[in-house]
Amino acid sequence: MKRTVSPLSIFFLVLALSFFGCSPPQELSEPDKPFNLEDTIGSVAKYYATNSIPVRGIGIVACLSGTGSSECPPEIRAELEKYIWQEIPEGGSVSPRRVIDSQDTAVVEITCLIDALSTRSDRFDVILRPLSSTQTTSLDGGCLYTTELKEMSRLSSIEQFVRFSKTLAFAEGPVYTVQTDASSPGRWRVLGGGRAKQDSSVKLILDTPDFMTANAIRNRINERFGPKTATSVSTAEITLSFPAKYLQQRERFLAMVETLILGGNSEILSNYAHQLVKQILSNTDSEQAEIALEGIGKPALDPLAPLLTHLDPAVRFHAGRCMLNIGDSRSLAVLRRIVQDKNSPYRLDAIRAVGLSAKRREAMPILEAALNDSDIQIRLESYEMLARLNSHVISGRSVSSGGFSVDSVMCSGPKTIYVYRQETPRIVLFGSPLRCEKNIFIQSEKSSVTINSLPGDKRISISRKHPDRPRVIGPLLSNNDLSILIQTLGEQPDIKSNTAVRPGLAVPYAEILDIVKTMCEQGAISAQFIAGPQAELEPVLQESPSK
Structure with a gap:
């Protein structure tokens, strides 16, 4: 039986964004050969890898106090005027030419990286700089008008870039000035001003295309995380969507999918769970063993429960967090003690687990008490979890x-x-x-x-x-x-x-x-x-x- 848990690899956690559109599900071919029920998904398939995507846009910063410029390269001016006309409400009397010609506006370049795991609900920073061919002196106090961000391209002209590059995101908002020393040029950003146009999706590619294996992977993922989490596209490709529960833990979700075994019967799951518990007890890849146990779900609770009273605090932590993530609140007392222990290296992780997985009425007292700590990182993590729960404090x-x-x-x-x-x-x-x-x-x-x-x-x-x-x-x-x-x-x-x-x-x-x-x-x-x-x-x- 293959019992090894696939290591969490940065390379395999990055993924292809589906900004170029998803092809419709194809008719799966006939089965090739039976698969091994004891294989993990990570042993027969890998995430399609890509880096974060650099994007770029040309936009206008307004509300400047005479520090802008009327200068604008002709090819950029033509595209900006066209875009402004499209954005003006019907019946509006704004002149695009006058907007660009004002000394209170500046034409800027916007750049940023879209994370490979981004969704439309995420916000990310974008960085601005005036075009070098203009006389703009400062963007302080300005506001970026809504701008399309497109994939960086080797297209030679701005007209080709605007017309043919795919729009992947938008950016807008107040300009934030990054303070630098007197000899450094200014840097301007819009904090949280970027947002992706579409949710990302994960492509899981089989090492060897196979009808039965692709179906088994899809069914196993949907059985564990809910319908439509996984969709078969072909005998070689499966597309994943992030379940709501794991939107704040996307890398953990992807790592968990890799550890799922193809067979879901009780005997196989029980044997797998006991082997993983032994890994935690021996402090051998405890993090990975915990993730795999969480992937098993409720069948892992009985083997995990005795670990809550173990003498080793690392064993208690991994067992407690895993049980809480599965939905068992018996571990809350263990996690509470970890949060209160100023010498524990697991405090931040325990706070995050309580904030993300515990019931609201059970999480609030633990998190509110942690706000009183002298460690600013403990206070910040508790605050962020309480803000997520709409705490009255x-x-x-x-x-x-x-x-x-x-x-x-x-x-x-x-x-x-x-x-x-x-x-x-x-x-x-x-x-x-x-x-x-x-x-x-x-x-x-x-x-x-x-x-x-x-x-x-x-x-x-x-x-x-x-x-x-x-x-x-x-x-x-x-x-x-x-x-x-x-x-x-x-x-x-x-x-x-x-x-x-x-x-x-x-x-x-x-x-x-x-x-x-x-x-x-x-x-x-x-x-x-x-x-x-x-x-x-x-x-x-x-x-x-x-x-």
């Missing part, structure tokens, strides 16, 4: 004009401000309500924003120099709740009177982060400021053709 404010949100998290532990700088722009306030001190005077870099309050003031005064006119916007008044102050900074000033949204000063997200950081450093807010990582997208720019 998180209250959010959406700043629509800035394309970001402010989440206030009720918890004890160190008061901390954590800012996201990729994919989903957010400011998270741990230990809310976070309040500003009285008697403060803060000015942003270049003194464009002033925040001021005297000892006896009940409100904080906020004003901003107009970006392209010799006047001051404001002052607007805010109370000392930091979340409201941030909303006042970021929201647009021309909010309609019939909405509950507070008017603001339209300060860009990147500048707001700098202001909040300065307030922490100068003692205006008693909290630690932590900036999250930024995606490394520069290599895409280097591969992109210059203008």
Whole structure:
């Protein structure tokens, strides 16, 4: 009996995206030979491999304060004007030529990588740069109009690129400025501004085309994960879709499919499960054994249950997470203790397992307690899982004009401000309500924003120099709740009177982060400021053709 579990390989986890369309299912040929019921899917088929797809687009950034340019190569101008006409609502009076000619707009190149496992619900960062043939000096404070992103191509002309390259994604949203040293050129991004046009699909290719094996693989996958997860295209190809349960664990799902054995009778599954349990007990490829046991499903629960009381914490963790992922909550007590153990190397994995697989009412107390931890990574993982579960301890404010949100998290532990700088722009306030001190005077870099309050003031005064006119916007008044102050900074000033949204000063997200950081450093807010990582997208720019 073949009992080895296929190793999780990065090469085999990447896949072909179905952006070029899927061919209709073909009539399967007659069976060639019987298959071995004890084979794993990974031993007879492999994922069709490809890398992430680089895409590129030409678009327009608006809302600049005289830092744009009217220059635009003729062949690009013609295509942009055509696209603008298509996007203008019926009866609209916008002149595409005037839009491009304005000093408050800039023609830009947009590039990014679409992950091989992306779906339409995902958001990813895109990177922008002005065309080198123009006089655009800055994209700070701008907003990217909706732009089509197409597969990077060797086509020689922009007209050929626009007409013949496949549209794979779209990008739009407020521009985020990446701060660099004075000698480095600026970098501009739209955080979470990209979205794929279609869901990706996985192509599983049989090593040897065979009717019976292809049918067995399809049936086994659908039996375990639900109808239509796998579709037979031919005797050599099966297409997979991600089940809803595994949208947040796509690589785990693909690894699990590889470990499924073709035979599904109880005796074969029982023998397979006991062999995998022995692997966990011996700490031999425990991660892979756990994934394979999860693939077996409920028949694996009885062999796993005794491991919950094992002396080895690694054995308890792998058994506990596996049982919870299968749907058995007996392991929650084990995972709770792991989350609480500050010396356990499995804390983050346990939090994620509880957040993704436990019932909401059972997960909430474990995750809420972890918010009080002193380790910021533990707090962040708990926060993200609780946000997914719509926990009452998180209250959010959406700043629509800035394309970001402010989440206030009720918890004890160190008061901390954590800012996201990729994919989903957010400011998270741990230990809310976070309040500003009285008697403060803060000015942003270049003194464009002033925040001021005297000892006896009940409100904080906020004003901003107009970006392209010799006047001051404001002052607007805010109370000392930091979340409201941030909303006042970021929201647009021309909010309609019939909405509950507070008017603001339209300060860009990147500048707001700098202001909040300065307030922490100068003692205006008693909290630690932590900036999250930024995606490394520069290599895409280097591969992109210059203008």
